[in-house]
Amino acid sequence: MDMNRFRLRSFVEKLIELGEVEIHEEPVPLADLSRIIEETPKATLFRKAGPEQVEVVAAVCGSRSRVAAALGVEYRQAPHEYMRRMANPQPVIEVPSKEAPAHEIVLAGEDADLTKLAFHVQHEFDGGTYISSGIDYTVDPETGRTNVGCRRLMLRGRHEMRSNLTNNSDLKKIYLKCLERGQRLNVSFVIGSHPIDFLAAGLRLPADEFALVATLRGEPLSMVRGVTNNVPVPADAEIVIEGYFDELGHRELEGPYGEGYGYYGPMHIDPVFHVTAITRRKDALFQSLLHSGQNLSRADSPNIAALNAEVAAWKALRAAGIEPAVICAPTSTGRQQHVRVAIKQKNPDDARRVISALFAVPRFKHVFVVNEDIDVFSDEQVEWAMATRFRADKDIVIETGFPPHYMDPIIAGDDVMTKVGFDLTVPFGWPDRVENRVAHAPRFEKPARFKAVSEALKSKPMYFAELMEAVGSRDGREIALELDRLREEGMLTRLEDGEWALKLRA
Ligand SMILES: Cc1cc2nc3c(=O)[nH]c(=O)nc-3n(C[C@H](O)[C@H](O)[C@H](O)COP(=O)(O)O)c2cc1C
Secondary structure: OOOOOOOHHHHHHHHHHOOOEEEEEEEEOHHHHHHHHHHOOOEEEEEEEOOOOEEEEEOOOOOHHHHHHHHOOOHHHHHHHHHHHHOOOOOEEEOOHHHOHHHOEEEEHHHOOHHHOOOEOOOOOOOOOEEOOOEEEEEOOOOOOEEEEEOOEEEOOOOEEEEOOOOOOHHHHHHHHHHHOOOOEEEEEEEOOOHHHHHHHOOOOOOOHHHHHHHHHOOOEEEEEOOOOOOEEEOOOOEEEEEEEOOOOOOEEEOOEEOOOOOEEOOEEEOEEEEEEEEEOOOOOEEEOOOOOOOHHHOHHHHHHHHHHHHHHHHHHHHOOOOOOEEEOOHHHOOOOEEEEEEOOOOOOHHHHHHHHHHOOOOOOEEEEEEOOOOOOOHHHHHHHHHHHOOOOOOEEEEEEEOOOOOOOOOOOOOOEEEEEEEOOOOOOOOOOHHHOOOOOOOOOOOOOOOOHHHHHHHOOEOHHHHHHHHOOOOOHHHHHHHHHHHHOOOEEEOOOOOEEEOOOO
16 A cells, blocks of 8 residues: 555645745745745745744645545546445454554653644634644444544643534544443544545544545545553654544633634534654645635635535435536635536426425535626636626525524524525526627637628528628628618618628618
């Protein structure tokens, strides 16, 4: 097995080749990392971060094209490549510790000092220093089922941290069951993962989630058991924090923390995680995510979640018997509250059917449907479709009574979410008249077919630019003069859409 193919460092090297990384060779204090990370749309690589001068990379997943590069495709192909991989399950293979790069250095007990890791403050009002890039691996002690998720980590002491286990998640469910039995829960956090592992971790499926990582990678996944907690993690990880959530349950305040919606999540009561070992590669690359801010399309989790949301939309529409042309979940909303779908309109109710199928997907709040000529990845084009093809009295669908997303700031405290569908398609059956066509610059590509304007118009009526091309004009003014001569001779007329035509002789 190639233990470097899916290691984070290899992916960062690929991004450097693509010109996607801003590199800081100078020493940078940990306090300045977040400001620098937030200022650039690129990923950021710090060669000497903090007093230990460690290498830190951030915002690796902070653009659609970088997430698509992780799948080895152009971003419009990413949902299709993702679905192709999901249809080809891959196994997990256990490898011994000596074969695992993640175990090149093992620090256990007192040596497992969290303060040697680059926890850093990420947002102005955060409750402390954080690691934002943790991917947690667990095996449910009751069922044996494996679980993977992303969870932030707040530094508490040299050997303890807090994590956010407040929201509903499988990890929380597994932990609560352990508490009922008076047990602790062994978990390992990987710091430094390939973007594909984040895609898998962002899914909540009733399945063996370790195998999901393998399946999305598109090849078998080598995993190695923890040296102190026996929990398997990818053997190619950069850094692993092993330990357990203790049996005392939710008891300490965690947060506030800059959240995916661009606002802060409040403090809540969470459990304490005890570290039993830190293992790593010799040349481990520490990872940070850009998590919140005002340019959410540059942050990691909106780009990870957007692809997961687009795949969910493809599946929901296909299940409803609808084949969309293109789907985009805009990353600037942070949490995929919006979804845009381009369709080839065949029936008057096509847009409505898309809206109703996507209202059933919990995460989508606002659904926008456009014709195929609109690029759903272009804010400009969707805005234009809204301005010119949408009538609020006819083209809006509003339904309420949906369960809200607990973090949506406008819904907070309410127990229902209202969903809106915007039909931005042209009125069905719009006549093909010149005033209904989209204006584009002319392209003169075909060779001349006629010597004179009158000869060209004898073949058929023509629009002005069509006429220029037909006679090989590279100017146009001489055509205007020639048309005027024909008009004076009484030979010329105009058709309804503006084509020039010769008058029919009586
Ligand atoms: C970067 C990132 C950070 C996240 N942090 C948390 C977190 O701290 N707590 C949480 O409950 N969910 C968090 N999530 C969402 C969960 O990882 C996600 O819901 C996942 O599907 C949960 O997995 P599980 O239900 O299998 O445990 C985060 C997601 C991302 C992409």
